[in-house]
Every structure is written in structure tokens, then in C-alpha cells.
Amino acid sequence: MKYFLIINxxxxxxxxxKVLLLFFYLFSSSVFGNEENTYKITNIKINLADEDSxxxxxxxxxxAIQSAFSRLLKWILSQEDYKNIFFIDxxxxxxxxxxxxxxxQIYNENYNNKSYSADxxxxxxxxxxxxxxxxxxxxxxxxxxxxxxxIPILEINxxxxxxxxxxxxRQLWQNEFKGKHFIPIIFPNGDAEDLINLxxxxxxxxxxxxxxxxxxxxxxSYILVTSSKISTHNQDHYRGIxxxxxxxxxxxxNFFKDRTLKSYPGEILDDFLLRAINIISxxxxxxxxxNNKQNAKKIYFKVFYNDLSEWRFIVDTIKNLNEVGEVKIxxxxxxEASLEAYxxxxxxSDLHRLLRNYRIDIQSNSENENLYDVKIINAQDDNDKITNxxxxxxxxxxxxxxxx
Numbered sequence: 155m156k157y158f159l160i161i162n163x164x165x166x167x168x169x170x171x172k173v174l175l176l177f178f179y180l181f182s183s184s185v186f187g188n189e190e191n192t193y194k195i196t197n198i199k200i201n202l203a204d205e206d207s208x209x210x211x212x213x214x215x216x217x218a219i220q221s222a223f224s225r226l227l228k229w230i231l232s233q234e235d236y237k238n239i240f241f242i243d244x245x246x247x248x249x250x251x252x253x254x255x256x257x258x259q260i261y262n263e264n265y266n267n268k269s270y271s272a273d274x275x276x277x278x279x280x281x282x283x284x285x286x287x288x289x290x291x292x293x294x295x296x297x298x299x300x301x302x303x304x305i306p307i308l309e310i311n312x313x314x315x316x317x318x319x320x321x322x323x324r325q326l327w328q329n330e331f332k333g334k335h336f337i338p339i340i341f342p343n344g345d346a347e348d349l350i351n352l353x354x355x356x357x358x359x360x361x362x363x364x365x366x367x368x369x370x371x372x373x374x375s376y377i378l379v380t381s382s383k384i385s386t387h388n389q390d391h392y393r394g395i396x397x398x399x400x401x402x403x404x405x406x407x408n409f410f411k412d413r414t415l416k417s418y419p420g421e422i423l424d425d426f427l428l429r430a431i432n433i434i435s436x437x438x439x440x441x442x443x444x445n446n447k448q449n450a451k452k453i454y455f456k457v458f459y460n461d462l463s464e465w466r467f468i469v470d471t472i473k474n475l476n477e478v479g480e481v482k483i484x485x486x487x488x489x490e491a492s493l494e495a496y497x498x499x500x501x502x503s504d505l506h507r508l509l510r511n512y513r514i515d516i517q518s519n520s521e522n523e524n525l526y527d528v529k530i531i532n533a534q535d536d537n538d539k540i541t542n543x544x545x546x547x548x549x550x551x552x553x554x555x556x557x558x
Contacts, residue, residue, distance in 0.1 A: 198222050218272075218274035219255055239292065253282070255276060257277040259275040306323045306327045307358060310384040326427050330435075366401065377401040379400075380397075392421075392423060393416050395412050398410035454494055455492070457492070457493060458528070459490075468528060478496070510531070513530060
């Protein structure tokens with residue numbers, strides 16, 4: 155009897171250790187995954203005139219939050235729902251938007267003769283916003299955005315510049331957007347290999363074969379070509395023709411046709427180019443978000459596993475899928491867990507294919523059409539499937555036709 159109690163005591167300790175490890179993993183996912191619960195909207199430019207400097211920053215902050223919130227809802231709501239809550243039932247006007255704000259940053263701040271200008275980055279709490287949308291029965295969608303490679307080219311006073319320094323146009327694009335933009339953006343290295351593989355003429359003439367081959371070096375399928383043609387009439391007066399084209403799937407999409415801008419009195423070249431960049435980037439944001447939007451469906455997983463390593467493999471695989479917007483752990487025990495996830499897919503077969511590519515078996519649950527049972531596909535499961543196929547081929551179960 156004493157021996158039996160010692161063995162049982164040892165098993166209890168092992169089970170307790172497993173539970174602690176599982177809950178440590180759950181805790182660490184919640185604590186260290188805060189960035190996943192944040193919408194970060196960058197490049198919010200605010201300019202105020204004739205404002206008292208004591209109140210300018212506060213007013214600019216409020217305008218930046220409103221602008222960022224509007225841009226965010228344009229992304230996650232349908233066009234119809236966006237118009238409804240902003241212009242028809244006007245629910246947003248009664249909403250305390252600041253309650254959703256988890257933080258903000260101010261940079262390039264400038265006071266000058268009763269005028270104020272600054273760039274803002276605003277962070278929103280994703281979970282709080284989604285709770286409000288659900289409570290108000292507003293459907294929303296989201297998808298991890300595809301990265302895009304930006305190639306800026308400059309012609310100034312008939313001098314054509316791509317890789318040669320200084321390319322002020324390229325430098326300003328990089329300074330404004332690299333690492334701080336809602337859409338994942340990548341810039342070329344501008345090294346010797348780039349110089350060999352792509353010329354100014356290749357980009358200016360939009361030679362698609364050259365551009366797509368060039369982008370493959372960076373693992374990119376999408377390219378944004380931004381062009382500027384500047385003529386200087388005197389030291390502080392500039393005229394520019396600006397354009398932007400997206401190259402995708404061996405075709406070009408000219409979303410920003412050539413547009414002529416003139417500098418304001420006293421506007422230096424850097425500020426003139428930045429103004430053009432801001433105009434292009436705003437239209438690019440709207441175009442790219444609209445064309446990358448895909449409906450996300452809320453579904454539930456009942457996860458089965460034998461140990462901690464299987465659990466971590468399953469939940470990490472689901473979280474890292476490009477089609478997954480968010481994963482929430484609802485319950486957790488020694489061998490079973492429940493998950494809630496927002497996943498973008500067109501039909502159920504897409505969902506099955508996504509997980510089975512990672513050797514995760516997924517089966518519809520009879521209790522709920524939005525509930526799925528998932529587990530790791532082991533060698534025995536594969537052998538059973540092969541055996542069943544062999545039996546079918548040999549004539550057994552000949553009344554069943556299997557088409558894959």
C-alpha cells in the first residue's frame with residue numbers, strides 16, 4: 155500500500171507540473187503578446203494655423219486620433235458599414251474614441267508663427283474595439299497585409315536618378331515610411347547587385363519582366379514604383395510631375411496617374427517632395443487596403459494533444475498562418491484546449507488544406523458548424539489512410555468511391 159501511494163504521489167506531481175507548464179505558456183502568450191492586441195496607425199500628419207501654442211498640441215492630438223480612427227475603420231469595415239456609422243446613424247460622433255487609444259507618439263513637431271505641425275502614430279486596443287463592434291452588431295474583417303517593395307525614381311532638371319546619390323526622393327520615402335507604416339514596406343538595398351540588375355530606364359518604362367525578376371531577390375511579389383520629375387524655375391520655386399504604379403502578378407495598376415504640383419511661396423524642395431509623398435501615400439493606403447481586404451470568419455477549435463510540445467506546435471502553427479488575424483485561448487487542460495480565431499478563407503476546404511499542410515488533422519464538429527476538432531496527424535493515422543486506400547483499390551469496400 156505504501157508503495158502504491160508513492161507511485162500515485164509521483165504521478166500527481168508529474169500531472170501538476172504539466173498543468174503549471176501549460177498555464178505558464180498561456181500566461182506568457184497573454185503578457186508578451188500585447189503587440190498582437192494593437193492596431194498601429196502611422197503617418198498621421200496634422201497642420202494647424204493661427205492656433206495658440208498652449209492648446210495647439212492638444213487640438214492636434216485630438217485631430218490625429220480622429221483621423222487614425224477613420225483610417226482604421228476604413229480598413230476593417232465594409233464601405234457600407236463605414237458610411238453608416240460615420241454619416242448616417244453617426245454612432246462615431248457619440249463615441250469616446252480616446253477610450254480605444256492605448257498610446258500615441260509625436261514626431262517632427264514644429265511651432266512657427268502661430269502655426270503648428272507634427273506627425274503622429276496612434277495605437278488602438280484591438281480587443282476593446284472589436285468588443286464594441288460586436289456589441290453594436292457591426293461586421294468587421296481584417297487580413298495580414300502583403301508586403302510591398304517601393305522603388306522611387308527621380309528626375310530633377312533633366313538629371314535621371316535611381317541608385318546614384320543623392321536621390322532625395324528615395325531618401326524621403328525611406329525616412330517617412332520605413333519601419334513605421336501600417337502597410338509592410340520594404341526598400342531595395344541599393345547595392346552593386348541592384349545597380350547591375352535594374353536601371354533607371356527599366357523602372358521608368360515599367361519593364362515588368364525586369365521589375366518582377368528584381369523583386370524576386372527580396373522575395374516580393376508586389377512593387378510600388380513612385381516617380382517624380384522636378385524642374386526648378388528659381389531657387390525656391392519648383393514644379394513637379396508625380397506618379398505611382400503598382401506592379402503585381404505581371405501586370406501594372408496605375409492607381410495614381412501623373413499629377414502636376416507647384417511649390418508654395420517659400421516652400422523648400424524637401425517640403426515640396428514630402429507634400430507629394432503624403433498625397434501619394436494616402437491614395438496608396440486606400441487602394442492597397444481596399445484590394446487586400448478579405449472577410450475574416452470567427453471559428454472555434456477544440457484542440458487535442460498528448461503533451462506540451464504537441465499543444466505548442468498546434469497553437470503556434472495556427473497563430474503564424476498568414477490567413478489568421480487573431481487567436482484567443484478560451485480554456486486549457488492537460489490534453490484539451492479551446493481556441494477562438496478569426497481566419498480569412500473562402501470555403502471550408504481552404505481551411506482544411508491550410509492546416510493539413512502542417513500535418514494537423516481538422517474535422518468538423520457535429521455540435522456546431524463553426525467548431526472544429528484538431529490534432530496532430532501521426533504516423534498511425536497516415537498508415538490507416540494508406541491501408542484504406544489499398545483496400546479500396548483491391549476491391550474491398552468497393553461501394554465507396556473516394557475522390558481526392
